[in-house]
Amino acid sequence: MNTHEVFEAWQLELKNLASQGRLRSFRTPVERSGPWVGWEGKTLLNLSSNDYLGLASDPELNLELARLLYEKAQAQSLPLFGSTASRLMAGAHLVQEELEAVLESLYPGKKVLLYNSGWHVNTGIIPVIVGPPDVIFADRFVHASLVDGWKLSGATLHRYRHNDMGHLEELLKQYRPKHSRSLILTESVFSMDGDEADLSALVDLKRRFDSFLYLDEAHAFGVLGKEGGGLAQQEGWDREVDFLVGTFGKAMGSMGAFVACAEIARNTLIQKSRPLIFSTALPPSVTQSVLFYFGQNEELAERRERLKKLWKQFHQRARAEGILVRGSTWIIPVVLGTPDRAVQLAQECLNAGIWGLPIRPPTVPEGSSRLRLSLRSDIEPAFLEPLWSVLAKEFS
């Protein structure tokens, strides 16, 4: 195929995606403040972000953080906006160690290692833990970055039905003995389904079948648990999780990620984990922003409580009104089936002042296109009334 033919093939693919209602495109708000976005002359309630605690779009906190960075620049605490290299070269900064120390205080007995993003963690760690002679057992709904981590590892993959511990046990019985090392992969709060993994069953299975347990807490970190340490911390299982991953791009309002694991695992990752070794570290200003948010202890605790109250009320009312939403948390999937139906309901939401974008395959399985709505702590229940009207009409 020559280069011209490749462009022609892409043109056809794009046309097909558009005709199936599956073409992805950017929608860029022109203004943001708290839970509101300005787009095409309208002010809309943002139910599509992962800014669950409203940190990233809080005007006061943004100002305070900017002041702190200004003071650091004035004090010549440089560089702020570029780390200058990978952390193994000249990109190591004290602020990284400070943040790791704060995170280690959340997970007694574990050491923490920072990464540039959740994507870097998942694609950078899984291939260190397992390789071609080994086996991975993954929940069928795990995030694309975990799937890509498996691909890079070369290990054999078996996927168990979503949150089906009986199925996982069957697969472990059948396939675990055929392989050298074994790794169980799951999210804690599932990004597209808003439900929670059964950690006590997972810990039991990982012990019985001598496997590592890898828990991606991208969506739970910051929201659940004492000091926001996630679902495993909340339920007291964090010591049993071998690789506990959290990200800062969601509830923590910034960017970056970490793994909490045994010291020997951390030391091994520093030798072998390619995204850590071969990519420029995050700018110190970004890492500083996460530390800054962590410093707002009381404010964060209040926001967690507000969010919890909001999502409990939401599910209660949905049940009472016969509105079928999945999950049990602040991530609320409204599963509609075809991409067209999801796009149509998203449009009705937009008309009603709600920014709730459709999620279609391949992000979610065929036949389960949906709106994925996420609640946030800065929403007043009254802001949701237009959404209730749209949903009531859809489910009437």
Ligand SMILES: Cc1ncc(COP(=O)(O)O)c(C=O)c1O
């Ligand atoms: C479960 C899960 N893990 C990892 C990631 C990637 O994290 P990041 O956005 O920090 O790359 C995401 C992002 O959406 C996610 O949902």
